[in-house]
Amino acid sequence: MSQFDVAIIGSGPGGYVAAIRAAQLGFKTAIIEKYSVMGGTCLNVGCIPSKALLDSSEHFHNAVHNFDSHGIKIQSPVADIERMVARKNEVVEQTTKGIEFLMDKNKVTVYTGMGSFKDANTILISKQDGSTEEIQAKYSIIATGSKPSTLPFAQIDKERIITSTEALSLKEIPKHLIVIGGGVIGLELGSVYRRLGSDVTVVEYMDKIIPGMDGALSKELQKVLKKQGIKFMLSTAVSAVERNGEEVLVKGKDKKDQEIEVKGDYVLVSVGRKPYTDQLGLDNAGVELDERGRVKVNTQLQTNISNIYAIGDVVAGPMLAHKASEEGVFVAEVLAGQKPHINYDLIPGVVYTWPEVAGVGKTQEQLTAEGRAIKVGSFPMRALGRSRASGDLDGFVKIIADEKTDEVLGVHMIGARAADMIAAAVTAMEFRASAEDIARMSHAHPTFAEAIKEAALDATAKIAIHM
Missing domain, CATH: 3.30.390.30 (FAD/NAD-linked reductase, C-terminal dimerisation domain)
Structure with a gap:
């Protein structure tokens, strides 16, 4: 059985950064990733691919609406969604291969398979071919990230009723995309398809979009996006999402308690994310979760089991890639006896x-x-x-x-x-x-x-x- 100083479960921006920093500090380090590619949600179906599509759609929008004012005359441009998605995939592949290079450069041992705790010091790796392998680690870091939250009345079929993952790889430009949720992910992906010509309606339960940010930003962003053609239904509680062939119907009630219905051809359910702790065997290690399913940690990001730490979306705090990366470095340096600091404010x-x-x-x-x-x-x-x-x-x-x-x-x-x-x-x-x-x-x-x-x-x- 292979022995390591530090083992990290999850290779997203928290996990892979923790692995690199641990290796730099002289720890014999392993990282375990259940998928065949590294990088987690951020690099594969989150930060990087969404920015690739945002940039492509912005170029198209400028070609349609702004080039003429700059003295650039072109024939009417056509949005090729297949090429945009292909370019997005190329960007993702380049980025994930870069992570593989960094693992090799820093002599981090990479395991592909589902990592779960057999006990506090032993991790079982279940591989895609059905085989298993066990490793032991003096310290472990849980960096398994998050997955999209869903609604009990909105059955995700990955075809017409979709999450952000599917929205990044559509084969056509929606005629009318209904976005449930006026947060960051919904607005970004809504912007992509609005720029490409889709009608976009954002349905939000709160009375404003991006509710966690300063109120002045919320008002200004809504004004700008409305000018771009996005429609908003705020203070609206969705109660049902139904599909009938290629049509989807969203039902709910507005702030006056009046029934509303919105029809489209795609519904993007974007109501936040939840920590991913499934199949980790946390009970076997004795690791405790809080009431929201997040791993409980102290100010040192240490769980109730002294040799197990957790970082990123799986613990409390904003679900942001750069926050996870900071925490990855933080834990590695704590294990090395240093005194790192993160100002969460x-x-x-x-x-x-x-x-x-x-x-x-x-x-x-x-x-x-x-x-x-x-x-x-x-x-x-x-x-x-x-x-x-x-x-x-x-x-x-x-x-x-x-x-x-x-x-x-x-x-x-x-x-x-x-x-x-x-x-x-x-x-x-x-x-x-x-x-x-x-x-x-x-x-x-x-x-x-x-x-x-x-x-x-x-x-x-x-x-x-x-x-």
């Missing part, structure tokens, strides 16, 4: 629509509920020379600072390249910058990032230069 959230949406720190609603004395500065993207040059006029940057100390407590933005710009806000907040600190930093001109400086000027003393 500064894990940024991003929505990859266009314009992009990003936020870090507390929202204005959270700070108001806490009774915190704050000051708020904002700056519209359309006031930037760079925005006018590119034609990306929608959105703004909003900075919230403590009224007395001027420390930045939250940065929220919607606009072109917000997903990249949010890193500057994380950096500033990690070093506890004040709004004035950011306002006095030189920002290159012309750039989208100038909006951050201008918002900081507005938060500091209402002295934004270009507003």
Whole structure:
């Protein structure tokens, strides 16, 4: 039986990063992945493929709607969904092969099969050919991620009633895509197909979209997406999803308790994700779960069994790939006797629509509920020379600072390249910058990032230069 210092179950952005860091720190490391390709949900049916389709659909949208304004004359473009999906698959393959290369480079032993605990130190690997193998590990890390949540009255048939996984590989562009859920995944995939010409209706139980983000971002994103042609039915409780041949019907009640019906040819059920702990044999190891099916961990990401740790979507906290990666590094360094740190208040959230949406720190609603004395500065993207040059006029940057100390407590933005710009806000907040600190930093001109400086000027003393 092979012996390892560290064994990781799951090769997503938490698991494979944990494996690399553990190997760098001198641990004999193994990683176990049930599928034939590495990378988990993020690389195979999540972050990477969705961004590939988002980029392809944005190129098409620009060709149809924006090229003419830039003086580019072309014949009417045609969306080739099969080629878009094929390109997406190529991007995924390149990325997953890159993970395989990194495992080999760092001398991480890779096992393909379903990993489950026989006991706290022994992992049983059930392979696709029916054979099994056992390994022993001094420490184990559970990094099995999550899977799409479903609704009891919406039977996923993977054909017309689908999850995000199937939405990434459709063979045709829907005529009318109904999206149940106004969160990140639903809006991103809804945007893909709206850009390609689908009618898209988003049905959301809450009274706003992206409910976990700052309220100003929610309002602005809804306004922008409505302008792009997406329809919204908020405060609507879905009660039934029915399929009749190639037609699907969504039934529910709106906020006035009136019956509603929406017909389409595809329904995307996008109501969140749930931790994947099936078939892990956690009972055999004595690992405890919480009331939501997540693995219980302490501040060191250690379970109730001292040599077993858990990271990523399978534990509490935002289900984000970069959060999982940070936790993977964290656990490896804890095992090496180091003193790592993760500031969970500064894990940024991003929505990859266009314009992009990003936020870090507390929202204005959270700070108001806490009774915190704050000051708020904002700056519209359309006031930037760079925005006018590119034609990306929608959105703004909003900075919230403590009224007395001027420390930045939250940065929220919607606009072109917000997903990249949010890193500057994380950096500033990690070093506890004040709004004035950011306002006095030189920002290159012309750039989208100038909006951050201008918002900081507005938060500091209402002295934004270009507003």
